[in-house]
Amino acid sequence: MTRSISIRNQEFILHxxxxxxxxxxxxxxxxDVHLGKIAHFRKFGAAVPQKAIHKNFILLDELINDFKPFQVCFLGDLFHSSLNKExxxxxxxxxxxxxxxxxxAGNHDIIAPEKFQKIGIxxxxxxxxxxFLLTHHPTERDDFFNFCGHIHPAxxxxxxxxxxxxxxxFFKKKKQLILPAFGEFTGTYxxxxxxxxxxxxxVEDEVVKI
Known part of the structure; x- marks a missing residue:
């Protein structure tokens, strides 16, 4: 179940x-999707199942099917490391x-920008x-409300x-909202x-205000 909140007279739906x-x-x-992290772990011998690689894409499809947005904005750390099969x-x-x-761009996004530009990103x-200010790292700036990631809040x-x-x-301060990490095996803080x-x-399939 989603939850709708209002920020500066705009509506935002938390999924x-x-x-x-x-x-x-x-x-x-x-x-913080951190694509490539699972393949990176597997390359170095971690016992992560192959099917886990596809979980992020399944969830991305589910989100887009639910909302049908005109635009998708990734707030950094889309990829975990350098290029791999993901x-x-x-x-x-x-x-x-x-x-x-x-x-x-986030601190983990080290893949050459040309690779993204080539596929239209x-x-x-x-x-x-x-x-509103959209960033990867939490950022405070006068007169703006900041949406960001990086922290993997819990x-x-x-x-x-x-x-x-x-x-x-989702961790909301007076002038900032930190999104949870989207990716599998990302950890939390x-x-x-x-x-x-x-x-x-x-909480499972629901967003609950604590």
């Missing part, structure tokens, strides 16, 4: 797969995806759209009997919210 639709712009925001899967995915695709360091919940649960989340922060945890 439990980990993306956000900016309704007025028909733009889907996704961060690039070919990505090329095929781009060819069959009807949405325009853009990339805000534009790369930016950041984007300013109206009152929240830890504590229950009775010393029960603990760590959940990926627990953030401690203040009273002013809003946390939207991903």
């Amino acid at each position: 439990p797969i980990g993306g956000i639709l900016w309704v007025e712009k028909s733009m889907l925001l996704i961060s 690039w070919h899967f990505f090329e095929n995915w781009v060819k069959k995806t009807p949405s325009e695709i853009i990339l805000i 534009k790369i930016f360091e950041e984007l300013e759209i109206d009152e 929240v830890r919940l504590r229950g009775f009997g010393r029960q603990r649960l760590k959940l990926s989340c 627990v953030l401690e919210p203040s009273k002013e922060d809003e946390v939207y945890a991903i």
